[in-house]
Amino acid sequence: MMPKLAIDFRSEENRVRLYYAAAVSLFGALASRLVASSLLPWNDGGLGLFWCGAVALAPLVLYGWRALPAAAILAVAVEAISRGGAPGSLIAATGDVIEAVLAYAVMARFAPFDPRFRTQDDLQRFILFGVVVVPALSGIVGVLLVGPHTDMHPLALWFGWATADATAVLMTVPMALVWVTQARVRGPRWMEIAALASSACWLLFMVGWMTPGLALGVSTLAVICLPLAFWGAISYGRRGASLSALLIAVALVGAARYGVMPFPHFALDGERIALAAMLAAVLIGLLVVAIARAEQDRQQDEVLEGQSRLQMMMESSRIVPYAKEGPHFLDYTYIGERAMAMFGHSMAEWQKPRAWINFLHPDDRERMKRLAAAELTPDQDHEWEYRIVNADGRVIWVRDLFRVDRKVDGSLELRGMLIDVSAQKQRELDLEESRQELETAMKQAEAANRAKTSFLATVSHELRTPMNAVIGFADVLNSQAYGALNDRQRECVNDIAGSGRHLLRMINDILDMSKIEAGKFPLIEEVFDVGAVLGAAARFVTQEIDGKEVSFATHISLGAVGLHGDQRAITQIVLNLLTNAAKFTPPGGRVELKASANGDGLTVSVADTGRGMSPETIERAFEPFFQGNDSNVSRKREGTGLGLAISRRLAEMHGGTITLHSRIGEGTTATLWLPPDRLQ
Structure with a gap:
């Protein structure tokens, strides 16, 4: 897609730039009109219906199809100035616009280029289509329209027409493009406007006051200024190249019309062709030099910019x-x-x-x-x-x-x-030191945990013997083996026996947890009737909650299903779940035991209608010694907080899991799942 400038008439600055673009295009068009009309194969040029679309092509290339009305107005203005007659000017302007539209469409479709002519490739595309292909096609149209009205040879007519069009495009369009695009960012400077004004005066002089006596001096000056033109192309870039080429072309054509060197016999077609070739060579050569210099400057700027950035990076x-x-x-x-x-x-x-x-x-x-x-x-x-x-x-x-x-x-x-890298190295050293400190702390924590486990196991084991003695003597006293007891004595003995059994259960829990953490809790696995185990656990809990006004229901639909595992561990898990449910269910509540077995494994669930747990409590419920932190739990803490922890560890040792589902005020459901490979 061909790049184009934006038009925003709401901005005063953009309107000034548009006027500037129109003035540059008008100046270039009038100058190229003089040259092109002199190169036509007839002296008066009056037979040309449209002399060149260059006057309308530059606005289209600059601003796209939005500039079509401006291009038409510019074409009418130029034709009116150069021809004088209104009907002929309008017809010629129409031809100019049609030719410009076709040229722009061809270039936009097949050879889009940057109107700033930043690279040699942009210039090559413009020359190929704008200076060669489009003028050649325009010459064919000219032969078809004008040929029947003249006695000129069709080939000479086509060649002259195409040469005039190509010269006019080459002189007008590059100048308008480079002068407008390079002034777009910062606006036209007064020196540029002065240069254009001086060039306009030169054009008026060549058209109105040129005489045979002055022709020799003008021609000589143009030849002498050729080196200066290349110096201008190097020093002032593409603007200097295009303006210098246009001024030299005007001077050489003006002098040649009076038979002055370098083409004294300008009326001959061969010298006319030679002059056109010379003008094209000068303009293209100047543009090539200017673009090459611009590319070199850009490359040098990129190198300097890269060096500057590298230097800044090094310094910072x-x-x-x-x-x-x-x-x-x-x-x-x-x-x-x-x-x-x-x-x-x-x-x-x-x-x-x-x-x-x-x-x-x-x-x-x-x-x-x-x-x-x-x-x-x-x-x-x-x-x-x-x-x-x-x-x-x-x-x-x-x-x-x-x-x-x-x-x-x-x-x-x-x-x-x-x-x-001192800072990075220091961070690495600090990180390594922190890692070693963490590793040391972990080793110390593991040693402390092992010491704790060993201590608890030892103490729990040592406490069992006297606790069994306390419970045994309480039972002997309660049996009245040493004499009858009154009611008060019997009540005290029962309290001693109950408290002893409670302490023994706590000691057993601590001992079991210590063994599990130490990896010394062996599973004695065998195949047993899981339904019978669940029923025995339910009967035991029924006796425990007797008198608490808590209803208890069981739904065990297992049939004769065997389970391969540690019967004591499974019984302990179910008892822990049932006693927890009974403990947290208030009077009038309900505890329900369900069990089922299928291809997905064994599922045992214990549901209660107790006070429930918050999500935060559920996350910590399986931590050892945790007994809840809910604000609405006002009961006195009982037990060690090891029941759920032991149950989960025992379930995991069987390859299963225990999960909790609970909401405050809606009760809790604990679910034991064992994998299907445990079922027999």
Whole structure:
């Protein structure tokens, strides 16, 4: 797609630029009209229905199809000025616009180019279609329209028509494009306007006051100014090239019409063709030189910009470039000036022999000597890390990135960068220290946990014997083996026995948890009737909650299903779930036990209508010794908080899981799941 400028008539600045573009196009069009009419194969040029679409082509290329009305107005204005008659001017302007529209459509479709002519490719596309293809097609149309009304040979008519069109396009369009586009960003300067005004005066002089006596001087001046034109192309770029070419072309054509050098016999078709070729060569040559200079300037600007950015990056970062000569690579042949600020040593010290070795930290010196003595492979990237001692005694960690290259004369040179990584290295050292501290703390915590587990197991084991004795003697007293007891004594003995059994259960829980955490809780696996185990657990809990006004229901639809596992562990899991449910269910509530088995495994669920748990409590419910933290739980804490923790560990030892589903005020459902490979 062909780039084009935007038109915004609401901006005064854009309106000024549009007027400027129209003035430049008008000036170029009038100048090329003079040249093109002189190159036509007839003297008066009056037979031409439309002399050239260049006057309307420039606005279309600049602004696209939106500029079509402006292009038409400009074409009418130019034709009216050059022809004088209104009907003929209107017809010719119509032809100009049609030709410009076709030319723009062809170039936009097949050869879009940047109107700034930033590259040689842009100029080549414009010349191929705008100067060669389109004028050739226009010449064919001219032969078809004008040929029947003249006695000229069709080939001569076509060639003259196409040559005049090509010259006019070459003189008008590039000038309008480059002058307008280059003034678009900053607006036209007064020097540019002065140059255009002076050129307009030159054009008026060539048209109104040119005489045979002045023709020789004008022609000579044009030839002499050719070197100046190329100097203008180099110094002032594409604007200088296009304007210089137009002025020279006007001068040479004006002088040639009076039979003055370099083409004294201008009336002859051969010299007319030679003049057109010379004008095209001058203009194209000037544009080529100007574009080449612009490309060179852009490349140089890019190089300078890259160097500037690299310099800024070097100065703003802690990077020092350097170079060392082979084969030993010990002495610096170049070191960046930032080395003095970063390491504190003067540039003279860096240039001394073996400066690199002398600046190394003593603990790194021997290691780096061995690395430097090893053969460094050319054309490969290398990376070292070592410490340099600053002039003030500080230690700086350095990452040395370098590459060994072979120069033209065959010698080796090491080129690299010294990067201060002290901050990063300190972070790495701090991270390593933190990691070691964390590892030490973890080892200490594991040792403390093992000590805790061993202590609890030992204490729990030692407490069992006296606790059993307390419970046994309480039972003996309660049996009245040593005499009858009154009611008060019997009540006290029952309290002693109940409290003893409660403490024994706590001791058993602590001992079981200690064994599980130590990995010393063996599973005695066998195949047993899981329905019978669940029924026995339900009957035991029924006795426990008797008198609490809590209803208990069971729905065990298992049939004769065997389970391969530790019967004692499964019984303990179910009892823990049932006793928890009964403990947290208020009077009038309900506890329900359900069990089912299918291809997905064994599922045992215990649901209650108790106070329920919050999501935060559910997340911590399986932590050892956790007994709830809900604000609405006002009961006195009972037990050790190990029941759910032990149950989950035992379920996981069987390859299963325990999950909780609960909401405050709606009760809790605990679900035990065991995998299908446990069913028999």
